[in-house]
Amino acid sequence: MNSLVSSSHLQLAAFALGTVGWILCTVSMGTVEWRVWHVDNTTIISSGVAWVGIWKVCFISYLQVSPGYIEQFCHKFSGYDSSIPAEIYAAQGLLLVAMFTGLLGLTATVFALRNVYMGITHKTLITRFFLMGGCFYIFAGLCVLIPVSWNFYSVAHNQSIAFPPSYYMPSSPAAQEVGAAIPVGIVAVILLLLSGIFSLLYRFPVTTNTITKC
Numbered sequence: 001m002n003s004l005v006s007s008s009h010l011q012l013a014a015f016a017l018g019t020v021g022w023i024l025c026t027v028s029m030g031t032v033e034w035r036v037w038h039v040d041n042t043t044i045i046s047s048g049v050a051w052v053g054i055w056k057v058c059f060i061s062y063l064q065v066s067p068g069y070i071e072q073f074c075h076k077f078s079g080y081d082s083s084i085p086a087e088i089y090a091a092q093g094l095l096l097v098a099m100f101t102g103l104l105g106l107t108a109t110v111f112a113l114r115n116v117y118m119g120i121t122h123k124t125l126i127t128r129f130f131l132m133g134g135c136f137y138i139f140a141g142l143c144v145l146i147p148v149s150w151n152f153y154s155v156a157h158n159q160s161i162a163f164p165p166s167y168y169m170p171s172s173p174a175a176q177e178v179g180a181a182i183p184v185g186i187v188a189v190i191l192l193l194l195s196g197i198f199s200l201l202y203r204f205p206v207t208t209n210t211i212t213k214c
Helices: 002-006 009-030 086-117 123-156 181-200
Strands: 035-038 049-052 056-061 071-076 175-178
Touching: 009 086, 009 123, 009 181, 035 123, 086 123, 086 181, 123 175, 123 181
Parallel strands: none
Antiparallel strands: 035 049, 035 175, 049 056, 056 071
């Protein structure tokens, strides 16, 4: 059993990294600051800054509130807004897939580690679940990488978005910068890919005095 446990230290690290990566993936998905827009017209966007996420756009406004108070207005994207660019809708779908597959990877790794630490020397079962977990981690990492890279490219090239009039947003910003969600997503990608690699590196120990179940 000692050799079985010692052979899975890297996979235990994979579980820890995968857990943090999965949490960061969900944080990135729920964070509105994917793109930070700086606008010249502050009539409605009083702070001159708007945050464009993958689910909604938000900005600070002093309109229709008591003096000395500010209010944050948010407008959720609907599924039929043709003006919303493809990278935003792609991010919505891919991050949901990443969250689900990352959870499957964690589940598979937990099951394999359970067998290891309980001394269940079932070679095929343990190896397959570590391999499954590794594949799920890598797939989840790639699902996060695509929208993060795509939106980073859009920010770097200062691409505009033709928002409908109801959003009270200009079609293009004076300048824009990367929001907090993208760096969080990059860290999530790194951790998930490392978790996948560590899980795939598992090798069942071969000892002369241990009978394994295949």
